[in-house]
Amino acid sequence: MRISVLQGDITRRRVDVVVNAANSSLLGGGGVDGALHRAAGPELLAACRELRATGLPHGLQTGAAVATPAFGLPARWVIHTVGPNRHAGQTNRALLVSCFSESLRLADTLDAGALAFPAVGAGAYGWGAAAVAQAALDAVEGFRASHPASGLELVEFVLHTAEVEAVFKDVLGPLR
Structure with missing residues (x-):
């Protein structure tokens, strides 16, 4: 598995898969979540509403992951995952690692x-x-160890700013 870190x-x-840093409602929001919903088109929101109506009536739990088609995006799938909100007192690092681990696991099943x-x-x-990059590193290393036959050949970390890109390159350097 190749690891790539880039600003973009x-x-x-x-x-094949883009990961959405979603909120638990799955109904859109700001940042990456809002950008993916806008780019994918209204079908993505409809698919998320269907998930809420059928299997996730209380929303997606922190650290979990679920997939929808990507609709208007150049990917095939969107994997939605909910990170822990430190501002709301969610400081359990294991939940942050789980976002990456569960997304990798789900991508492998797809x-x-x-x-x-x-x-x-x-x-x-x-x-x-740095904390996010370290959680991602732990998840990727764990996934590699537990899924040696995975068809997942490329994992990209697509960061919004040059500063975050530099941090990820520093932390993930040994994997690349």
Whole structure:
């Protein structure tokens, strides 16, 4: 599995899966969540409403992941995951790692060859870039060890700013 770290717009990545740093409602929001919903079109919101109506009436739990089609995005799937909100007192690092681990696991079940992650938990949810990058590193290393036959060939970390990109490159350097 190759690891790539780059600054860019995750809504434009031509991969099998893009990961959405969603909120628990799955009904859109700001940041990456809002950008993905806008780029995917209204069908993404409709698919998320269907998830809420059928299997997730209380929303998606922190650290969990669920997939929908990608609709207007150049990807095939969107995996939605909810990071812990440090500002709301959610400081359990294991939940942050779980966002990445569960997304990787779900992407593998979708036979994805390439996946793009944002900095889940950074920004509005208050986790520093280094903590997020370290959680991602732990998840990728754990996934590699437990899924040696995975078809997942490329994991990209698509970061919004050069500063966050630099932090991720520093932390994930040994994997690349």
